[in-house]
Amino acid sequence: MKVKRRSSQADVPSMAMGDIAFNLLIFFVILARAQDDSHLQWQPAAAEEINATGTAKVAVLIDNDNKYYVNGQQVGAAQIADEVDALLGNAPAGERIVLFKVHREAQALYFEPAIEAISEVGGDIVHVLEQKQE
């Protein structure tokens, strides 16, 4: 006697595609947030002449509590040079831009060691500022 083999279907239901995409997106957004510093509290200083900064691999930020962050991760003052050096790697001159975001009221005691650390590892500092209002 011949027994007919039954074929089973195992498709991903197309109804769930939107939900899958949604969850994937949430996953990548959270992953990207870890390197982002948009949640940190700081106010830029003003300057008369500012230019577009372009893209940079590294951003050093000093917030309104005088805490240091490299690409959104909190670090100590002594770690800035090593962290920036590791992120810049062997990038050639011109591609070693480091965005320097400092709260306008931060004191020299805090921002000068950071400037020194960045220039020590060959980073090209770009001070992130806002246009001075007349």
Place this chain on the structure above:
Amino acid sequence: MVEPPSSATGDIAFNLIVFFLVCASVQPDSGRQQTLPRSEQEEEQQSENIEVQLGRNTVMLNGNILRQQDFAAALKRALNGKTRAEDRVVIVKSKADTPYHHWVVVTEMIETAGGIVTIQTEEEQQVVVPGG
């Protein structure tokens, strides 16, 4: 009344998120690039260079206290005739409580006047007394 099918809710949410993400990420940063000479260059030349000292609200040029609006003109006079890059180095010494916005304004003036900013931190400013 025709309602949108509930199976499309996920797609609608997805498109809304993409829209807000794109809106949030299109604001670029703007600022000012600054090239600081390496510290070994600074050590060789610091005896002849122009010195600017910053306090909380004050600015001093070669030991003379100035108003911020007079600083740019005085600095231009001091840099006048200095054509070599190494002569145009301006050493900026800041007191610990100097706020960043004040530092930015003064260093912008220095660069506009044609000076090359270099910083000297508190540690480097300490004077070692021989035999002390």
